[in-house]
Amino acid sequence: MVTGDANYIKKFNRDIILQKIIEHGFISRADLSKITGLNKATISVQVTDLLAEELIYETEQEHTTIGRRPILLSLNPKAGYVLGVDLDYKQIQYTLADLLGNPVMTDMINLETDNYEEIIQLLIQQIKNYQMKCPESRYGLVNIVIGIHGTINKDTNSILFVPKYQWSNKQIKNDLQKDIKIPIVIENNANLSTYAERVFYHYNCDNLITLMISSGIGAGIMIDGKLQRGYHGYAGEFGHMIIAPEGEQCPCGNKGCWELYSSESILIKKIEEDQQRSISYEDIQQLIDDQHQKTLNHFNHFINFLSIGINNIINIFNPDIFVLTSKLLSIYPDSVNEIEEKLQSSVSQYGKIVLSNLDNHSCVMGACAVAIQNFLDVPELILTPPEI
Ligand SMILES: [Zn+2]
Structure with missing residues (x-):
């Protein structure tokens, strides 16, 4: 709902501008204005803020004909990193990705236990490891999404039931956030896979x-x-x-x-x-x-x-x-x-x-995509398919 609230409008404009920059890869301020219908002054103010936040960068267009080479804007994929986690039965897959969903690290770790408390401790330890291994960047590890092979409660904080582990009513988000201060989201694995298919391949x-x-x-x-x-x-x-x-x-x-x-x-x-x-x-x-x-x-x-x-x-x-x-x-x-x-x-x-095309990486890539969308706070996300 668009209201007259100035901050709301500013935020709304910012999100749509950032979304269009990601969608186009490289785009000029003039084209952003054309595509979004926002005037050039609004684009200019928002772009200045996004540049200061280092979420985008400027680059000169190459291979143009005569005249001034236009300055293009692009998302800075190295401003921060996200962690996608696929908590499957007896194994956990992790993918650390940049803000364009390019994987920088992927690991499959076998689980020797199916005890909930032990797995929570392992997750905390491993997430902290990824935080340390994250390449140097302005924001570091910004968001974590965990795919669960079971049913998630409507509050999206807790597990209702995971058949293979026989876990029911586990407050997994709270249990992890006691030790991890980075925002965590949990979601059903099939939903994350569907989201990955849409963001990386079938966005129309x-x-x-x-x-x-x-x-x-x-x-x-x-x-x-x-x-x-x-x-x-x-x-x-x-x-x-x-x-x-x-x-x-x-x-x-x-x-x-x-x-x-x-x-x-x-x-x-x-x-x-x-x-x-x-x-x-x-x-x-x-x-x-x-x-x-x-x-x-x-x-x-x-x-x-x-x-x-x-x-x-x-x-x-x-x-x-x-x-x-x-x-x-x-x-x-x-x-x-x-x-x-x-x-x-x-x-x-x-x-x-x-x-x-994503095979058994679909859940973890969907998790990365949701994490990117959460951090950038854009209404929709379209990304180039990852090399996996
Ligand atoms: Zn049955």
């Missing part, structure tokens, strides 16, 4: 579904540009859609849940049973390359069941872009075509189905 898309297929199946749902959480924060638990009446028993209490047929761990388990050994993604890639018939049959079965659930989701949401995040689908040739061939309903409508 307002109706986006991101399906995360790993040991279970979860999803982030964006409708009309807004992430959907549902009443308790459980929205997107598609893995527990029932697709087989009187099917296999699920730990959730029901029978025939989708993720009992279409999660990566189910497919891996079947291939391992055949091979009588534990297998890696590289082994599976080799079996596919060798055209190993039993493995291909398992993939066929997996894709069949996957398509049933995707069909159902498409009918509910009519998405523009449907992103699939799955390492197994990305190594299996033509997986998207095979899925699309099975979507035969004339009623189901969607824009397109794509594989995620």
